[in-house]
Amino acid sequence: MSKLIIEGARRLKGEINIQGSKNSILPILAASLVAGDECVIHNCPRISDVDITLKILEHLGSKVNFEKNTVIVNSENIIKNNIPNLLMRKMRSSIIFLGALISAVGSAEISLPGGCELGPRPIDMHIEGLRQLGLRVDEGYGALRCSNEGGLEGCNITLSFPSVGATENLIIASVKAHGTTVISNIAKEPEIMDLVAFLNSCGAKIECRGEGTLVIEGVQKLHGAEYTIIPDRIAAVTYMSAAAVTVGDLLLKNVIKEHIGAVIPVFEEAGCTVQTNSKNSLRITAPTRPYFNRMIRTMPYPGFPTDAQAPVMAMSCLADGTSVFVENIFTNRYKHVGELLRLGADIKVEGRVAIVEGVKRLFGAEVTAMDLRGAAALVVAGLGAEGITKISGLSHIDRGYENLENNLGLVGASIKRV
Numbered sequence: 211m212s213k214l215i216i217e218g219a220r221r222l223k224g225e226i227n228i229q230g231s232k233n234s235i236l237p238i239l240a241a242s243l244v245a246g247d248e249c250v251i252h253n254c255p256r257i258s259d260v261d262i263t264l265k266i267l268e269h270l271g272s273k274v275n276f277e278k279n280t281v282i283v284n285s286e287n288i289i290k291n292n293i294p295n296l297l298m299r300k301m302r303s304s305i306i307f308l309g310a311l312i313s314a315v316g317s318a319e320i321s322l323p324g325g326c327e328l329g330p331r332p333i334d335m336h337i338e339g340l341r342q343l344g345l346r347v348d349e350g351y352g353a354l355r356c357s358n359e360g361g362l363e364g365c366n367i368t369l370s371f372p373s374v375g376a377t378e379n380l381i382i383a384s385v386k387a388h389g390t391t392v393i394s395n396i397a398k399e400p401e402i403m404d405l406v407a408f409l410n411s412c413g414a415k416i417e418c419r420g421e422g423t424l425v426i427e428g429v430q431k432l433h434g435a436e437y438t439i440i441p442d443r444i445a446a447v448t449y450m451s452a453a454a455v456t457v458g459d460l461l462l463k464n465v466i467k468e469h470i471g472a473v474i475p476v477f478e479e480a481g482c483t484v485q486t487n488s489k490n491s492l493r494i495t496a497p498t499r500p501y502f503n504r505m506i507r508t509m510p511y512p513g514f515p516t517d518a519q520a521p522v523m524a525m526s527c528l529a530d531g532t533s534v535f536v537e538n539i540f541t542n543r544y545k546h547v548g549e550l551l552r553l554g555a556d557i558k559v560e561g562r563v564a565i566v567e568g569v570k571r572l573f574g575a576e577v578t579a580m581d582l583r584g585a586a587a588l589v590v591a592g593l594g595a596e597g598i599t600k601i602s603g604l605s606h607i608d609r610g611y612e613n614l615e616n617n618l619g620l621v622g623a624s625i626k627r628v
């Protein structure tokens with residue numbers, strides 16, 4: 211079993227190039243199935259969730275070529291409409307293939323994705339919206355069998371909550387529906403807008419109208435396209451947190467500052483200087499000791515992102531002051547807390563609320579990552595801790611972070627995988 215060994219309390223200084231967005235590339239790869247042609251996608255991060263997505267595409271009949279950070283997918287000959295349980299269960303976001311298969315071949319047989327480390331994660335909103343579009347969905351024996359002989363019919367759908375995955379599934383499903391689909395109360399995350407831009411570059415007709423509404427005019431056919439994925443805003447926040455606990459000075463390249471608009475002020479209030487005046491880059495300079503005395507409520511975009519909660523909490527552990535986190539998106543997203551306590555943090559959790567009293571020092575210990583962003587939090591805490599931190603459970607990091615230890619090593623961290 212591999213581990214990350216971090217010798218902490220070293221100053222980080224230098225440049226890091228931010229990877230392409232995990233949560234953009236996954237739905238865009240699924241949507242490339244609907245293009246039915248060759249799609250060339252740049253800035254694709256080399257992470258294990260992408261590998262699983264590409265395996266699903268290959269299983270369905272797509273031809274895939276992945277070199278450096280460019281992936282070429284050709285889905286001219288889709289030969290299957292089913293995804294094996296083993297592949298479905300490896301990655302919760304594989305549910306996005308439901309809308310893609312319906313749009314591409316008119317039917318889908320997939321196993322239910324099940325819960326995950328963040329909570330039960332139902333897909334009721336996905337199914338309800340797809341049924342409104344006329345999809346026949348049979349559920350049973352842990353699987354979904356869906357078909358739409360004659361095609362989906364555009365309609366008006368209002369989501370009861372701006373779910374990212376449900377919005378993505380419904381967009382992909384309705385690009386080729388008959389007539390017009392209007393989806394209201396959509397998720398407004400940048401990754402949704404990236405998916406819309408990709409599909410439009412493939413010939414879809416999707417328009418953002420007003421606050422939280424998308425209008426989709428169904429088209430008969432899409433075509434291939436060349437597209438570049440947006441940068442990963444959560445990777446950027448992770449490196450900002452790492453800078454904040456190491457008196458760091460990092461220049462992060464390939465960052466869209468508007469995408470982290472709710473997070474930058476948090477670092478500024480903590481005493482960091484965040485310069486965003488040069489195009490697509492951000493420089494963060496941390497004080498000797500951050501000051502953190504505030505409330506953080508995770509919210510749908512443009513609110514504070516749930517995915518940033520864990521790394522920012524790790525930063526708050528080493529700051530002066532008391533902070534209160536309220537996790538409003540997922541029911542079980544504090545698994546990193548127990549591990550942060552092992553490093554000497556002072557955190558109390560009650561339901562959705564976590565109270566962090568900053569401590570003067572953290573001390574290296576053996577800890578285990580339980581989920582992707584929790585893993586990032588442990589890396590941040592390990593970088594700020596005195597002594598040696600050993601982190602296991604690295605498969606979680608590999609799901610979403612490209613070259614994490616190399617990037618950190620190049621800016622002065624003592625970090626290695628053994």
Ligand code: EPU
Nearest residue numbers: 233303331332333334335336373374375376517539540582
């Ligand atoms: N929900 C339902 N019913 C549904 C759909 C969602 O109750 O039909 C609930 C979920 O259980 C959850 C909340 O709504 O409590 C939000 O879920 P959402 O559908 O918005 O999230 P998701 O699509 O499953 C994506 C990201 C997550 C990110 C969330 C929120 C991808 C692949 N995943 O998940 O990313 O936290 O949106 O922004 O895009 C991560 O990158 O670490 C990660 C977990």
